[in-house]
Amino acid sequence: MMPTSTSASSSERIVIVGGGAGGLELAAKLGRVHGRERVTLVDSRPFHIWKPSLHEAAAGTLDIHQEGLSYLMLAHMNGFSFAQGRLVSVDRERRLITVDAVADPQGQEVLPRRELGYDTLVLALGSTSNFFNTPGAAEHAVTLDSTENAEQFRLTMLKAMVLVDQAKVRDPSARLDLVIVGGGATGVELAVELVEASHVVSAYGLPNFRAERDLAITLVEGAPRILSALPEKISQAATARLTELGIRVETSCRVAEVGADAVLTADGRQFPARLCMWAAGIQGPALLADLGLPLNKLGQLEVNERLETSDPHVLALGDCCAVPWRDGRSVPARAQAAHQQADYLVKKLAARLRGTPEPVEPYVYHDHGSLVSLGQDAGVGSLMGKLAGRGLFVSGTLARLMYMSLHLMHHKAVLGFSRTASLALARLLMRRTRPRVKLH
Ligand SMILES: Cc1cc2nc3c(=O)[nH]c(=O)nc-3n(C[C@H](O)[C@H](O)[C@H](O)COP(=O)(O)OP(=O)(O)OC[C@H]3O[C@@H](n4cnc5c(N)ncnc54)[C@H](O)[C@@H]3O)c2cc1C
Known part of the structure; x- marks a missing residue:
């Protein structure tokens, strides 16, 4: 996969911010043809993990240190430049972005704050959890927004299991209560993965902890069924599997507040929760509000069906943007959409890099x-x-x-x-x- 040099007749520089499901694929495909002078990827982290596997990282069935792919290695293999650092601002007049300094775990600066120029900027920043202003959620719930969140959850869960294992010597009723808010794919997949992982952990060395007896998971969903965006047959099959594993499923149940050790519902119920995972919806990253570009009510960038914002030099893909779809809805925030949008932008940006007319066909989402x-x-x-x-x-x-x-x-x-x-x-x-x- 050696990059080949482009026969470009333009000096276009493409900067892609966000090396996730969509942005990394875009950088790799463009880099292989057009090379590192023209294509730069920026990400706040030094390594890449595919976001749909974060529930496995949280359960410990996937080791982030083994799974992570170094961006520098990927850049070398695919012929793009990589700049590590968090995007902090975009100067659209001067076409400059500012990337934050990077420090080591002791706080010592490794890379300074930098400015990078662009001709086309592609924002592929993904999304963050949406707490919908639920009191206590930001303070007490964990999310699966990032690899760090998943790792923090894994360690907290392991510690909680060890503590219950010890407490059982004195108090046989001790147990670990966990509430997952959100019965979409993330919540469902996490619940199952945690049950399976906890069986393994207890078998490895927690003599008093029996997962089927001492781990109590409640999955809370506001809609009348879990996986409500998918066909009913899938919801039924998933509900049957969760129930079989001993997971309590509460549907048509709205969370009103998250406390330090319980989740309270709008109908006055209370579910004990030593741990609470929030997986109930997404929003655009806060930084997008500073760009002066139109956002939808979830804070995602509004783009047209060519993935263009109102600034011709700024494009977007994936979860951070809302692409028109059908019945007034936007394309769903999914890895398959980010992947398809990256493929669409490869053609559009290749034309910009060659200085030839861009394809006129709009992006169309294909739900596979x-x-x-x-x-x-x-x-x-x-x-x-x-x-x-x-x-x-x-x-x-x-x-x-x-x-x-x-x-x-x-x-x-x-x-x-x-x-x-x-x-x-x-x-x-x-x-x-x-x-x-x-x-x-
Ligand atoms: C547990 C879980 C399971 C999922 N399962 C599925 C599934 O089965 N199928 C499916 O289609 N989708 C699934 N999804 C959704 C899917 O992960 C997302 O839709 C997809 O990852 C979006 O891709 P993206 O490129 O827009 O953003 P992401 O993949 O989230 O990548 C965003 C990148 O931007 C970087 N970044 C963010 N902010 C900055 C900044 N300020 N500066 C620099 N870099 C920044 C991040 O480090 C990250 O690398 C799942 C999500 C989760 C959490």
């Missing part, structure tokens, strides 16, 4: 269906078929394998086929020498 992981060996979902536009229901191991293949396809987009195959094989072999759940 949805797959939800229900643990290491099970999944459920629907694949959108061409036949009468109807979804094909899939479940069990097949659905789980298809779900895993989505992650591999993302790897293939940034690493190429042979490296992805080597990585998959290496991980399979490493399973023999490591516990199934990260224990330290």
Whole structure:
């Protein structure tokens, strides 16, 4: 995958901010053809983890230190430049962005605050959790917005399990209460992953903790069913699986407040919660409000169907923007949408880099269906078929394998086929020498 130099007749510089599901694929595909002088990726972190796997990182079934792909390595392989640092401001008049200084864990500055010039800026910043102004949520709930959040949750959960294990010697009724707010794919996948992981952890060395008895997970959803954006059959299958695993599912239940040790609902109920995970919706990153560009009510950048903001030099993709879709709705915030938008922008930006006319076709979102992981060996979902536009229901191991293949396809987009195959094989072999759940 060596980058080839471009036969450019323009001096266009593309800066992509956010190396996630969409931004990284865009940088890799452009970098391979147009090279590091023309394509720069900026991310606040030094390594990349595909966001849809964060529930596995939170449960410890995926080790972030093993899984993370260094941006410098990816930049070297794919021929783009990488600048580490958090985007703090955009000067649209002078076409400059400011990237924050980077410090080591002891607070010592490693990289200074810098300015980078651009001709086209692509914002691919992803999203953050939306607490919908729920009192106490920001203070007491954890989110899965970032790798750091997932790792913090994993360590807190491990500690809580050890404490319950010890407390059981004195008090046999001691247990770990966990509430997950939001019955979308994130909440459902996390709940199942946590149950499976806690069985493994207790087997490794918590003599008094029995996951099926001492871990109480409640999944709270405001809509009448979980996975409400997906076909009803999927909700039913997922509910059956959650119930089978002992997870309590509360639907049509609105959270009114999150306290230090309980979640209170609008209808006056109270669920004990030593830990609360908030997975109930997203919004655009706060920084977007400072750009002077139109935002929707969730704080996402409003773009047209060519992914353009009202500034012709600023484009956007993925969760941080709202792309018009159908019935007045926006394209859903999903990795498959970010992936498709990156592919669309590859063609548009390649034309800018070559100095040739841009394609006139708008971006059209193709919903290929949805797959939800229900643990290491099970999944459920629907694949959108061409036949009468109807979804094909899939479940069990097949659905789980298809779900895993989505992650591999993302790897293939940034690493190429042979490296992805080597990585998959290496991980399979490493399973023999490591516990199934990260224990330290
Ligand atoms: C647990 C979980 C499970 C999911 N499962 C699925 C699924 O099964 N299928 C599906 O389609 N979608 C799923 N999603 C949604 C999916 O992850 C997102 O829609 C997708 O990652 C959005 O891609 P993106 O490129 O817009 O942003 P992201 O992938 O979130 O990437 C954003 C990048 O921007 C960087 N960044 C943010 N702010 C700054 C800044 N100020 N300066 C510099 N860099 C910055 C971040 O470090 C990050 O690398 C899931 C999400 C979660 C949390």
